[in-house]
Amino acid sequence: MNKTKKVALITGATSGIGHATAFEFAKQGIDLVLCGRRLNRLETIQKVLSKLINVHILNFDVRDKQETFKAIESLPDKFRRIDILINNAGNAHGLDSIDEGSLEDWDAMMDINVKGLLYVSRAIIPGMTARKSGQIINIGSSAGKEVYPKGNVYCGSKHAVLAITEGMRIDLNTYGIKVGAINPGLVETEFSKVRFKGDKIANTVYQGYxxxxxxxxxxxIYFAVSRPAHVNIADVLMFCTAQASSTIVNKE
Incomplete structure (x- = not known):
């Protein structure tokens, strides 16, 4: 007899790390709730992955508190038990000195990276505490470990993610809920196109290494969620071989 399949909810599932995690989890037989702002992409992913596992999609923006709670409350019965929460939705806007920073960029980063993570977590955690089981993985960044020039508010938001992760792990400890953070350095995704707002520099970020x-x-991420019940991967910092820190990258 197979055990009941686990259900994972992934935010920011339409591209990059969230998209790749959806495919990895599906390959491993984990049912999915995929969240994102781009409905057409969600539908495309759902069509592909439904051949492997059960998939439900939620189309909302994590910045919108009411829509976030409404979307998660709308989950059908067979998807309501969220065993694994992957808080992946996040962004970076601009690379400006603090004295020239855009208030709109600051709002976007804090609203998505910090408040969005909190809204989704607050909607999901009560179910986990009631069952005294579950796992939360917050996708942080090497920018949460160190601050680099012109990274100010983005680095601040990712430092907040790590602090919140540690706070979650402490507060949820008595419920047996695993909490951890995966913190990548440079990952080749759409991230830089968003950060540099389509500027030509975005095309050079990943060149030479x-x-x-x-x-x-x-x-x-899958390694972390597939550990035995007594093992929690609390914190991971991962770089490509060419990267030594936020500012040191060995390029050809």
């Missing part, structure tokens, strides 16, 4: 690929991070 082999950056991490989304699939690399997805494999580490």
């Amino acid at each position: 082999k950056a991490l690929q989304p699939e690399d991070v997805a494999e580490v």
Whole structure:
């Protein structure tokens, strides 16, 4: 007899690390709730992965508190038990000195990276505490471990993710809920196009070396969720071989 399949909810599932994690989890037989702002992409992923596992999609923006709670409350019965929460939705906007930073960029980063993570977590955690089981993985960044020039608010948001992760692990300890963070360095995704707002510099960010690929991070995330019940991967910092820190990258 097979055990009941686990259900994982992944935010930011339409591209990059979230997209790769959805495919990795599906390959491993985990049912999915995929969340994102781009409905057409969600539907495309659902069509492909439904051949392997059960998939439900939720189309909302994590920045919108009411829509977040409404979307998660709408889950059908067979998807309501969220065993694994992957808080992946996040972004970076601009690379400006603090004295020239855009208030709109600051709002976007804090609203998605910090408040969005909190809204989704708050909607999911009560079910986990009631069952006294579950696992939460927050996707942080090497920017949560160190601060680099012109990284100010983005680095601040990712430092907050790590602090919140540690707070979650402490507060949820008595419920037997696993909490951890996966913190990648340079990953070749759409991230830089968003950060540099389509500027030509975005096309050069990953040139001259082999950056991490989304699939690399997805494999580490799956490793974390597939450990025995007594093992919690609390914190991972991962770089590509060419990267030594946020500012040191060995390029050809």
